[in-house]
Amino acid sequence: NQVDPGFDPHGVLALQLAPPARYPDAQARANFLERVLSRISEIPEVSAAGSTQTTFEPASTMTTRAEIAGQSSESGGLMQVNIRHVTPGYFDAMRVRVIDVRPIDSRDRMGTQMSAVVSESFARRFWPGQNAVGQRVRRVLSAGNGPWMTVVGVISDVMDNGLGAELGPTLYVPYFQQNT
Numbered sequence: 001n002q003v004d005p006g007f008d009p010h011g012v013l014a015l016q017l018a019p020p021a022r023y024p025d026a027q028a029r030a031n032f033l034e035r036v037l038s039r040i041s042e043i044p045e046v047s048a049a050g051s052t053q054t055t056f057e058p059a060s061t062m063t064t065r066a067e068i069a070g071q072s073s074e075s076g077g078l079m080q081v082n083i084r085h086v087t088p089g090y091f092d093a094m095r096v097r098v099i100d101v102r103p104i105d106s107r108d109r110m111g112t113q114m115s116a117v118v119s120e121s122f123a124r125r126f127w128p129g130q131n132a133v134g135q136r137v138r139r140v141l142s143a144g145n146g147p148w149m150t151v152v153g154v155i156s157d158v159m160d161n162g163l164g165a166e167l168g169p170t171l172y173v174p175y176f177q178q179n180t
Helices: 026-041 090-094 120-126
Strands: 063-068 078-086 098-101 115-119 136-141 149-155 170-174
Touching: 115 120, 120 149, 120 170
Parallel strands: 078 170, 115 149
Antiparallel strands: 063 078, 063 136, 098 149, 115 170, 136 149
């Protein structure tokens, strides 16, 4: 009761959803999820609906390696960070505080400039004393580097890996832009 999780769980209904097998590719799954969220948003009592792949269970975090533009790997430009794929509405539904500019929203879709939102601890770690918005970051994958993403916002740290778990830098990417 004494820990601020970085979100407000009151009035939040969470469920796990696995797209049916009839949606075999990434775009079909994205379309399915968008329809589900749209229908949920139409319920009069619902103020916001969003999705993430996080289960909010201890030791269930997803991580990736990230490269920070303009920083060498020796100075910390390449490191393991938490990653979350989220949809528009997720930060609103969880009432996560936006610290700078904006959360992921409907502008962040396939065919638009690649964007990302970072946690407060991510911004402090990689751009101390600087504005994180406008900086660039990309995922370093075994199959090759991902595209450069421009940071469009900073949010407060969220304890989505269990209350009291050590907070690490977290990179939020738009599900409807990078859902593979």
